[in-house]
Amino acid sequence: MNKRWSWLLLSLLFSVNAHAQLYKWVGQDGKVTYSDTPPPASAKKVEEKAITAAPVTSDLPFELAKAMKAQPVTLYTTSKCNACDSARSLLNARGIPYAEKTVNSNEDIARLQQVGGDKQLPFLTVGRNKLSGFEAEAWNILLGNAGYPENSQLPASYRNPPAQAAAPKKLAEPKASAAPVQDAASDSLPAAGNAPPGFRF
Known part of the structure; x- marks a missing residue:
């Protein structure tokens, strides 16, 4: 889902729910979902935000x-x-x-x-x-x-x-697995002949 559609979806959710919870999660298929209902137990990278949009008064006397x-x-x-x-x-x-x-x-x-x-x-x-x-x-x-x-x-x-x-419960954020940091030089290809590191001819 690109950023434009994400913002459009968020805007729609804000306009419908003046006081609600918004959830964002990644499904098993890698698809990002935004919803006002809690995600399934299998969801990954769950984020929760309380929405407190301004009340809609345009239709009121x-x-x-x-x-x-x-x-x-x-x-x-x-x-x-x-x-x-x-x-x-x-x-x-x-x-x-x-x-x-x-x-x-x-x-x-x-x-x-x-x-x-x-x-x-x-x-x-x-x-x-x-x-x-x-x-x-x-x-x-x-x-x-x-x-x-x-x-x-x-x-x-x-x-x-x-x-x-009064105090909405926040979902526990999953612990991020620490990915090993690799030195850029170690990822580069071995030099051939007198070429600088990372270059091959």
Whole structure:
């Protein structure tokens, strides 16, 4: 696959997935593959990159697109959490476009703490503003202050990106086998007669 087609494929993947993982690997036949699904176990030279492209706002009403661009919303949740379900329901009912990050591992907890959260979930970020725990009134006030409409203006076809781990796991990179370094002179052909090394007549 030449570089032009590789970049075209990457561009397409970026436009489709606002928050996803992109994988690149070499198959047993030597073919390079780019995909948003994990590679087979037999794949070689696997590379993984998190894609965080800018959210697409062109199809959204002006007021909503403006708020989304200036004050993006991220919801941190965990499994078996009733308050997280209530938080998600509030955002969906109000028509708030958001990214969801799940917190289920020690790495996820560390990432949550990096962005200013504690161990209380759900955790909401609206631009630089943050709220721990779910309280509908406080969340609605924060969203209103950020310019989000009170009632949903999302097109019926709009879908939030799928939830992903707060700290996505990186695939272990295969160890590169050290190829023996050969001296250029040792690869050259033996001299014939009075010819310099590497030349034969």
